[in-house]
Amino acid sequence: MRVAMIGSGYVGLVSGACFADFGHEVVCVDVNAQRIADLKKGIIPIYEPGLDRLVADNVAANRLSFTTDLNEAVPTAEAVFIAVGTPERRGDGHADLRYVQEAAREIARAMAGYTVVVNKSTVPVGTGDMVEGIIREARPEAEFSVVSNPEFLREGAAIEDFKRPDRVVVGANDERAKQVMAELYRPLSLNAAPVLFTDRRTAELTKYAANAFLATKITFINEIADLCEEVGADVQLVARGIGMDKRIGPKFLNAGPGYGGSCFPKDTKALMRSAQDYGVAMRIVESVVAVNDARKTAMARKVVKACGGSVQGKTIAVLGLTFKPNTDDMRDSPAISIIGALQRAGARIRAFDPVGMEQAKKELTDVAYATDAYDCAHGADALVLITEWDAFRALDLARLKQRMAAPVVVDLRNVYRAEEMARHGFDYVRVGGRPHLASTGRSKPVG
Ligand code: NAI
Structure with a gap:
């Protein structure tokens, strides 16, 4: 299949290289001209173990290429991924969707024939509707579907996570798009990775719920750690003791300096803010954010x-x-x-x-x-x-x-x-x- 990846950062570049490694023909696009020039020279702009080799192999096999020009990638692509940043919006904690909106406008201009536009960026519920609206307004005659396919890879283990995920979540509202997505991820069935099909809004919320839950687990053990220090207990053994319970599980129970990174801080805040917009108070997530900040x-x-x-x-x-x-x-x-x-x-x-x-x-x-x-x-x-x-x-x-x-x-x-x-x-x-x-x-x- 032919794939266009809009945004070639941590997620876009890893996803693009992995799709190419599965045998798809992938063009990675980025507005950052330096980034694309480097990639064309074989210079990988981020540190991710194994990525340099994966990119080089797939470029050599003519399955992976890079461009700043969407028109070289989108018109022939059956699936166009949006993998641009969704940072915290200054001032209110909402996700800043301006890069997603811009990507949607550019895709609308360039696409030809039936195209599945796949949102891989982490976004609030309703963003798929917004992307669909932008494209429909610009191109009323276009044949397309908008799908949500949130990414769960972890930096540092991104290739392994992409190729052997616990699951892939695809939120598609129509059968035609669902079939394109099933075909795209078919190579994963060899790795026994389940693909969970949902509606679009459910997929969007699943990503925020997953990150908020993991952030909660970390914050919980950090509070237990504080108590351990006062009472003379050992949090590492407490974590082992509770983690052996299959209902709890051993992961994300390492006490430490609080979570950080490019996802948990902004995603917990964005979930909290968008819930507020719907009149829902997410008191657990609010506490997690406050406790982690402190x-x-x-x-x-x-x-x-x-x-x-x-x-x-x-x-x-x-x-x-x-x-x-x-x-x-x-x-x-x-x-x-x-x-x-x-x-x-x-x-x-x-x-x-x-x-x-x-x-x-x-x-x-x-x-x-x-x-x-x-x-x-x-x-x-x-x-x-x-x-x-x-x-x-x-x-x-x-x-x-x-x-x-x-x-x-x-x-x-x-x-x-x-x-x-x-x-x-x-x-x-x-x-x-x-x-x-x-x-x-x-x-x-x-x-
Ligand atoms: P990043 O900042 O590394 O990469 C985004 C790239 O998109 C940049 O290179 C930027 O120049 C490019 N871009 C922006 N607007 C563009 C446009 N209109 N056309 C073409 N390129 C454009 O971001 P990262 O970390 O890859 O995250 C992307 C999304 O994936 C975010 O929504 C993030 O929350 C989500 N995510 C990130 C994970 C991570 O571990 N970094 C894991 C799972 C999801």
Whole structure:
């Protein structure tokens, strides 16, 4: 089948490359001319494991190409995907749909013959109707259907997620469009991935509901972690204990600095706002948003406390800046708020991230960047682990300690073993468990 992908970012590029790998003929379009010029030269604009190889193989096989010109992609395509950004609208928390609207107008101008317009961007309920309205108004005679096909891939594991998804959700209001979508995803049946067909509005809401639920799970365990610290329990074992219950499940129960990233923060807010428009108060989601926001400053306070009550004039080493490992995505990363709060409290920040530093430079000011974890720790009064890149898991602790001015480690992802940290003489503070304070030779008394 011939596919046009409008928007070649994290979702569009991965989806386009994977569809091409399934044997479809895919043209990826983007308004960002630099991005398309890079892609044509084989330069991948984002960090996603395995993507460079996948793109190169499919370009070589003539199944994948790139353009800034919709007219090279849309007229011959049977399915045209909209995979543009839907960021938070400034001021009110709604999803900003201007890129979707613009894409719809451009598709309307370029399309020829029966076309299925597939919205893959995460959007509020009713956006499919809006896209249909835009196209119908511009091209009253056109033959087309608008379908919702939200994307559930995770950055960092995007190719695997796209090719072996837990499920694909397709919201189609007519049989003809449904058949095109079934054909498009037919290769997935080899991977035993179920395709759930729904109406369009249900598919749109399913995506927001999924993200809000996952954000709730994270926020729930974070609150349990706070209680664990006070009562002397261990949140990692609590999470294991509840996660073994099949009704709960083990995923998304890692206590940490609060969720961030390009999806959960904006999607929870957009769900809340659009529900308000319909007169429905989503009190659970509202609480999740508020609790998660407050958590970032709470994490900064945790660092200040670990430093003896003040970070004024102190150097804080930060390991990990991206919102999670295996991506260079800094959008709404917890590191941004935590670093900002520490700077306001007078700290100097020295940071290292394996791939995110170029993106981080656009988001953070007055940060010194290190060449590796040990360089980052050099002269630091405390080291804070914010993102759990694998490269930080097996650090030489003796070497790390020797570099630091004071042996204080605040582990916001619980990747280190408390006993080992204590053995190396660190004051070790984690999330949802007792701190181990080598300086006093004992765990902090609790209760
Ligand atoms: P992104 O910002 O990485 O990519 C969007 C791309 O669309 C940009 O390259 C931009 O230049 C391009 N674009 C904007 N308007 C255009 C137009 N009129 N014509 C052609 N190109 C245009 O965004 P990302 O992360 O790929 O997200 C896209 C959508 O997918 C969002 O709605 C997001 O919520 C959703 N999503 C994102 C996931 C993620 O992990 N990043 C996962 C699941 C869904």
